[in-house]
Amino acid sequence: MGLDLIQRLHQPADTKIVLLVIDGLGGLPRGQGNTTELETARTPNLDDLAKHSICGLHQPVSLSVTPGSGPGHLALFGYDPIDYDVGRGVLAALGIGFDLQAGDVAARGNFCTVDDEGRVSDRRAGRIATPVNRKLCNTLKRIDIEGVRFFVETLKEYRFLLVLRGSGLRPEIANSDPQATGALPSSPQALVPKAKKTANLVRRFMDAARKRLKGQDPANMILLRGYSQLPQWPGMKTLFGLRAAAVASYPMYRGVGALVGMEVLESGSALPSQLQTAKKRWNDFDFFYVHVKPTDSAGEDGNFDRKVSLIEQVDGHLPQLLELQPDVLIITGDHSTPSVLNAHSWHPVPALMHAAHCRPDTVERFGERACLAGGLGPRFPATDLIPLALANAGRLMTYGA
Amino acid sequence: MGLDLIQRLHQPADTKIVLLVIDGLGGLPRGQGNTTELETARTPNLDDLAKHSICGLHQPVSLSVTPGSGPGHLALFGYDPIDYDVGRGVLAALGIGFDLQAGDVAARGNFCTVDDEGRVSDRRAGRIATPVNRKLCNTLKRIDIEGVRFFVETLKEYRFLLVLRGSGLRPEIANSDPQATGALPSSPQALVPKAKKTANLVRRFMDAARKRLKGQDPANMILLRGYSQLPQWPGMKTLFGLRAAAVASYPMYRGVGALVGMEVLESGSALPSQLQTAKKRWNDFDFFYVHVKPTDSAGEDGNFDRKVSLIEQVDGHLPQLLELQPDVLIITGDHSTPSVLNAHSWHPVPALMHAAHCRPDTVERFGERACLAGGLGPRFPATDLIPLALANAGRLMTYGA
Numbered sequence: 001m002g003l004d005l006i007q008r009l010h011q012p013a014d015t016k017i018v019l020l021v022i023d024g025l026g027g028l029p030r031g032q033g034n035t036t037e038l039e040t041a042r043t044p045n046l047d048d049l050a051k052h053s054i055c056g057l058h059q060p061v062s063l064s065v066t067p068g069s070g071p072g073h074l075a076l077f078g079y080d081p082i083d084y085d086v087g088r089g090v091l092a093a094l095g096i097g098f099d100l101q102a103g104d105v106a107a108r109g110n111f112c113t114v115d116d117e118g119r120v121s122d123r124r125a126g127r128i129a130t131p132v133n134r135k136l137c138n139t140l141k142r143i144d145i146e147g148v149r150f151f152v153e154t155l156k157e158y159r160f161l162l163v164l165r166g167s168g169l170r171p172e173i174a175n176s177d178p179q180a181t182g183a184l185p186s187s188p189q190a191l192v193p194k195a196k197k198t199a200n201l202v203r204r205f206m207d208a209a210r211k212r213l214k215g216q217d218p219a220n221m222i223l224l225r226g227y228s229q230l231p232q233w234p235g236m237k238t239l240f241g242l243r244a245a246a247v248a249s250y251p252m253y254r255g256v257g258a259l260v261g262m263e264v265l266e267s268g269s270a271l272p273s274q275l276q277t278a279k280k281r282w283n284d285f286d287f288f289y290v291h292v293k294p295t296d297s298a299g300e301d302g303n304f305d306r307k308v309s310l311i312e313q314v315d316g317h318l319p320q321l322l323e324l325q326p327d328v329l330i331i332t333g334d335h336s337t338p339s340v341l342n343a344h345s346w347h348p349v350p351a352l353m354h355a356a357h358c359r360p361d362t363v364e365r366f367g368e369r370a371c372l373a374g375g376l377g378p379r380f381p382a383t384d385l386i387p388l389a390l391a392n393a394g395r396l397m398t399y400g401a
Numbered sequence: 402m403g404l405d406l407i408q409r410l411h412q413p414a415d416t417k418i419v420l421l422v423i424d425g426l427g428g429l430p431r432g433q434g435n436t437t438e439l440e441t442a443r444t445p446n447l448d449d450l451a452k453h454s455i456c457g458l459h460q461p462v463s464l465s466v467t468p469g470s471g472p473g474h475l476a477l478f479g480y481d482p483i484d485y486d487v488g489r490g491v492l493a494a495l496g497i498g499f500d501l502q503a504g505d506v507a508a509r510g511n512f513c514t515v516d517d518e519g520r521v522s523d524r525r526a527g528r529i530a531t532p533v534n535r536k537l538c539n540t541l542k543r544i545d546i547e548g549v550r551f552f553v554e555t556l557k558e559y560r561f562l563l564v565l566r567g568s569g570l571r572p573e574i575a576n577s578d579p580q581a582t583g584a585l586p587s588s589p590q591a592l593v594p595k596a597k598k599t600a601n602l603v604r605r606f607m608d609a610a611r612k613r614l615k616g617q618d619p620a621n622m623i624l625l626r627g628y629s630q631l632p633q634w635p636g637m638k639t640l641f642g643l644r645a646a647a648v649a650s651y652p653m654y655r656g657v658g659a660l661v662g663m664e665v666l667e668s669g670s671a672l673p674s675q676l677q678t679a680k681k682r683w684n685d686f687d688f689f690y691v692h693v694k695p696t697d698s699a700g701e702d703g704n705f706d707r708k709v710s711l712i713e714q715v716d717g718h719l720p721q722l723l724e725l726q727p728d729v730l731i732i733t734g735d736h737s738t739p740s741v742l743n744a745h746s747w748h749p750v751p752a753l754m755h756a757a758h759c760r761p762d763t764v765e766r767f768g769e770r771a772c773l774a775g776g777l778g779p780r781f782p783a784t785d786l787i788p789l790a791l792a793n794a795g796r797l798m799t800y801g802a
Contacts, residue, residue: 028760036760063781063798064788065406068801081801082406084794091802108802344799346792347760348776369763378762378778 003078003239004010005399006387015327015393017242017287018278019385021076021253022314024296025333026057026349026368030304030340037304037339038350039091039367041311045318046331047365051351055363056376057348060335062378065109068205070094072334073256077289078386079233086259087171087228094159098153100230103108105169105198108226109152109160110177111136111219118221119180120181124158125219131158136219141268143208148201162224164202170195172203175225185223215342235261240390245281247274248291257289269293271317279324286393288326299337307339328355328389331366332368332382347377355392404479404640406800407788411642416728416794418643418688419679420786422477422570422654423715424470425697426734427458427750427769431705431741438705438740439751440768442712446719447732447767451753456764457777458749461736464780467747471495473735474657478690479641479787480634488572488629495656499554501631504572506599509627510553510561511578512537512620513586519611521582525559526620534561537620544609549602563625565603571596574603576626585622595673636662637688641791646682648675649692655730658690670694672718680725687794689727700738701745708740729756729790732767733783749780756793 016062027036052211060067060075070091071081086094089106111133113122116242129135133154140152140160148166155161172191178184188206190199206222218357236244238261246257257264263285271292278288292314298307321329332351335344337387350371352363361375372378390396461468461476461484471492472482480534487495490507501507512534514523529537534555541553541561549567556562573592579585591600591605607623614621622738637645640660647658650670658665664686672693679689693715699708722730733752736745751772753764762776773779791797 002571026760034761057776058602060787062406064786064792064797065410066792066797068799071801086801088802095802338758345758345799346789348728368760372762372774372776378776379781 002361006390006396007239009397009399010390010395011397012241013394015286015395017326017328017330017389017393018281018321018324018326019076019287019289019330020292020321021289022292022295022311022331022333023335024078024226024299024335024344026336026338026345026347027307028338028340028347030346036368037299037307038311039369041308041315043311043315043366045315049318049331049354049394050363050366050370052360053352053354054358054361055352055366055371055374056380057368057371057378058332058351058382058385059348059379060382063348064346066344067335068344069252069334070256073253074260075382076332076334076385077236077260078383079260080383080396084231084233086231088226089161089171089228091228091252092155092159092226093163094259095252096153096155096161097251097254098151098161098163100163101165102230103165104390105164105171105227105229107162109162110223111160112221112223113218114185114221116129118184120178120183120185120221120223122218123177123181123223127157128219130154130156132219133157136213136216139212140209140222143205143212145201145208150205158219162205167211169198171198171227171229173199173227176206177223177225185221188224226290231259232278233259236262238351240386241395242287243285244287244289245278246289246291247277248289250291250293252289253293262289270322271314272320275317275320275324282324292294296337299339300342302339302342305338328392330354330385330389332385348368349382351376351385353385353388353392357392366368407791408640410798410800411791411796412798413642414795416796417683417725417726418729418790418794419722419727420477420688420690420731421693422474422690422713423693423696423723423732423734425714425736425738425745426634426712427737427739427746427748428700428708428750429739429741429746437769438708439712440770442709442716444712445766446716448765450719450755451764451767451771453761454753454755455759455762455777456751456753456767456772457781458769458779458784459733459747459752459777459783461531461779461783462467464749465747467745468736469745470653470735471657472494474654475661477733477735477786478637478661478792479784480661481784485632485634489627490562490572491631492653493556493627494564495554495660497554497562497565498652498656499552499562499648501564502566503631504566504568504570506565506628506630508625510562510563511623511624512559512561513624514619515586516623516728517580519585521579521584521586521622521624523619524578524580524582524624528558529620530549531555531557533620534558537614537617541610541623544606544613546602546605546609551606559620563599563606565599570599572628572630574600574628577607578624586622589625601711614784632660634660635674638662638777640737641787642796643688644686645688645690646679646686647690647692648678649690651692651694654692654694663690672715674720676718676721676725683725697738700740701734701743703740703743705740727756729793731786731790733786744764750783750785752777754786754789754793758793
């Protein structure tokens with residue numbers, strides 16, 4: 001649905017909306033079991049809420065596409081993640097809390113292995129350990145090229161972040177990653193004439209990196225891709241009329257919140273402390289995004305039982321959230337992270353919306369299968385949530401007369 | 402959802418996908434009855450599979466539009482049949498297995514009746530019988546015009562196929578069928594300057610046809626429409642990374658498979674023999690499309706009981722299909738063909754997808770009403786099936802990070 005219409009219709013109101021994101025909430029049954037993590041968890045508070053809410057399962061991108069954390073969250077914030085495409089470089093910078101500035105060009109780097117002829121023999125340098133990556137990044141940090149400043153930061157294993165800071169930099173540069181072994185790293189080509197200067201700087205950086213990494217084993221070269229700049233998007237205030245706050249402790253989520261114009265609040269990282277923060281700042285904002293990370297980590301670690309137990313912990317803190325009496329409360333995840341897959345997945349995500357005038361459906365508990373029968377449908381676009389919250393918060397005018 | 406994104410995200414994997422199309426699968430209850438053909442059929446294997454699958458009902462085109470066989474199949478193959486529009490002439494050529502070549506222009510012809518002034522008095526010449534059509538086609542085959550080769554082939558009743566073969570032919574020609582009686586057949590006009598030569602050739606053909614058919618009763622003239630050329634589309638290998646094979650015996654289905662880049666395999670026409678063929682070529686392809694025709698024919702004949710019995714036969718062969726152990730199995734139809742309508746219809750089509758990581762829903766048997774509660778939803782776009790199969794087959798990367 002077009003945001004244009006919502007932008008035309010939103011109106012002020014003295015109402016509060018809370019979006020609680022339980023990261024990686026959706027799951028799958030394990031082994032012989034028949035219930036997912038959420039269905040296995042004892043969640044009396046969530047179930048009671050589901051009974052008095054409208055429920056369903058949302059798709060962050062589409063039925064088949066597994067979202068990264070960036071796209072998953074953008075969809076929840078009402079921004080279609082295909083239209084609002086964040087480059088890999090920028091996402092990497094957000095993920096480690098790098099202070100990316102307007103005009104910077106960020107790229108995702110791989111340490112790789114090349115043979116004597118310079119051909120890529122391993123695109124991931126044997127998945128080197130993070131401490132080795134740190135050492136190599138320190139080597140690259142010493143590269144000095146006139147007219148630009150380079151930042152080189154460790155991400156994880158073979159992955160690093162490269163940021164160029166200077167004037168007139170452009171991100172339209174072809175990936176140097178040949179995406180296959182046995183090929184030479186492609187030279188960084190400018191995709192538009194304006195990007196020639198930047199491409200030239202990157203080429204010089206790669207040449208210097210080749211010299212400095214020569215003889216290293218196994219990581220003796222770098223590949224770069226996902227050149228991107230901080231996008232300049234309309235914020236949630238413009239699109240939805242919401243003064244929005246993010247209560248999230250991990251850099252990625254703080255970063256994505258900032259991208260859509262949220263004020264990022266300082267808070268302890270546990271849910272009770274996050275809710276305290278929201279309470280303290282209750283009068284300053286219309287919209288609070290509260291992010292719970294550990295459920296996703298448990299899923300990525302393949303730890304079914306821990307994910308179950310973490311969901312139960314969130315359930316235990318719900319009364320504290322309900323005490324705030326938000327006019328609209330959304331509880332969902334940004335994507336599924338089934339522990340049997342040890343990874344994000346494409347499966348739709350359970351969601352509930354609680355408000356005075358949500359029409360009741362027949363859902364009696366909060367779980368993947370139960371939500372199939374909900375009023376929001378078994379696979380609705382995640383981007384519908386914020387507009388529907390606005391409606392329930394009395395923040396949307398009638399269309400036409 | 403855009404295929405652009407899927408094309409960006411697909412990755413290789415050593416997995417197999419099977420799409421079993423039971424043509425015209427969806428149905429309606431008859432007379433006093435309360436169950437459709439599929440609901441009436443005893444299908445223990447399909448029901449057992451449905452219990453362990455994700456189910457739903459798909460729309461090939463939209464909730465209201467009845468698809469022909471071409472559009473119905475294109476949707477199942479992941480190609481939006483509105484964007485990927487095949488002309489009537491090409492579909493007619495595919496339907497009879499005519500060896501249409503790149504550059505040929507194909508058109509759908511009607512034998513019609515015109516009065517002494519040349520005005521159309523019956524657009525279908527009293528629906529002449531197919532043998533009469535053959536005789537008339539033999540007459541038209543003798544038309545010889547310099548610089549082009551004409552092929553005239555019987556389709557059915559009053560319908561025939563006209564193909565022009567030569568250099569520089571274009572399909573942008575206005576229909577000569579006035580779509581009403583009492584009007585003169587329109588002269589074939591070029592819709593773009595480049596098509597003038599072709600329009601002129603068609604005009605000469607029509608003039609010759611008028612002379613040769615003069616005095617015939619009731620078919621004394623022809624009408625032509627649906628001028629089209631073989632489309633040049635990206636194949637399933639390009640869009641989805643799939644080496645695809647078609648195991649179908651009817652020309653139309655072989656033709657539509659070839660349009661999307663499938664290798665069309667030779668096989669017996671019964672399902673067990675088709676599954677044998679798939680087994681023999683198992684290592685050569687990632688994707689197998691297996692087509693079962695008789696269910697649709699029974700529906701078109703209005704034979705409810707025969708359709709029931711044919712569905713039961715397919716059910717009986719399922720164990721042979723499951724022995725192949727595809728990583729992803731889709732079972733559905735290309736459209737509904739309710740026997741009470743004797744025709745294709747607009748009704749959504751039951752579908753199931755079976756794979757290790759399909760999230761279970763609450764569907765306990767394979768039927769129109771049961772599938773309404775499925776995780777795929779009661780009316781999902783048929784074009785979602787291939788992308789979802791790719792996800793389940795480990796063939797799609799994460800979007801964003």
